[in-house]
Amino acid sequence: MKTLVTFFSVEYQNTRKVAQALANKLNADIFEIIPKEPYTKADINWRNPISRCNREFFGKKEVPVQNKVENMDEYDTIYVGFPIWYGCAPLVVNCFLKDYDLKGKKIYIFATSGGSGIGKTAEKLKPYIEGAEIVDARMLQTEKDVEDYIK
Numbered sequence: 384m385k386t387l388v389t390f391f392s393v394e395y396q397n398t399r400k401v402a403q404a405l406a407n408k409l410n411a412d413i414f415e416i417i418p419k420e421p422y423t424k425a426d427i428n429w430r431n432p433i434s435r436c437n438r439e440f441f442g443k444k445e446v447p448v449q450n451k452v453e454n455m456d457e458y459d460t461i462y463v464g465f466p467i468w469y470g471c472a473p474l475v476v477n478c479f480l481k482d483y484d485l486k487g488k489k490i491y492i493f494a495t496s497g498g499s500g501i502g503k504t505a506e507k508l509k510p511y512i513e514g515a516e517i518v519d520a521r522m523l524q525t526e527k528d529v530e531d532y533i534k
């Protein structure tokens with residue numbers, strides 16, 4: 384069985400760099416979670432009360448994904464990486480996860496942030512990964528963090 388590193392990244396590509404480093408180290412496949420409607424810079428300006436990200440978060444909106452992992456069955460271990468938004472996973476990550484039958488799979492969560500810790504992020508994802516086991520959930524802010532982690 385194989386390992387898949389999935390990630391969502393938009394603001395500074397922080398999570399993308401970490402995900403790529405992780406996939407390299409683990410010799411894993413990699414998959415980018417892309418929203419059906421990709422985010423622009425204006426969309427993610429949380430300082431603007433009516434920006435898209437604020438409307439979605441406070442309106443508890445669905446944020447559908449444009450692409451799909453066609454061979455999810457082949458993976459028994461899935462890494463899921465994202466930037467912390469409003470203290471937890473961005474809504475598009477919930478939508479991504481709930482599209483799959485992840486029963487029996489091992490899930491490793493990693494995140495980047497502007498300072499927040501991992502908090503209750505893993506617990507809040509549980510409803511979207513029914514039957515899967517969250518083995519670990521941690522902040523991995525840089526490629527150096529990935530090196531230390533894999534050691």
Ligand SMILES: Cc1cc2nc3c(=O)[nH]c(=O)nc-3n(C[C@H](O)[C@H](O)[C@H](O)COP(=O)(O)O)c2cc1C
Nearest residue numbers: 392393394395396397398466469470496497498499
């Ligand atoms: C809509 C939005 C909400 C955010 N909320 C938080 C937060 O609650 N705590 C925090 O430390 N950083 C927050 N950030 C900062 C990002 O987590 C941080 O810049 C991250 O590393 C960006 O990753 P990326 O470059 O892969 O998108 C937020 C950023 C955005 C755009």
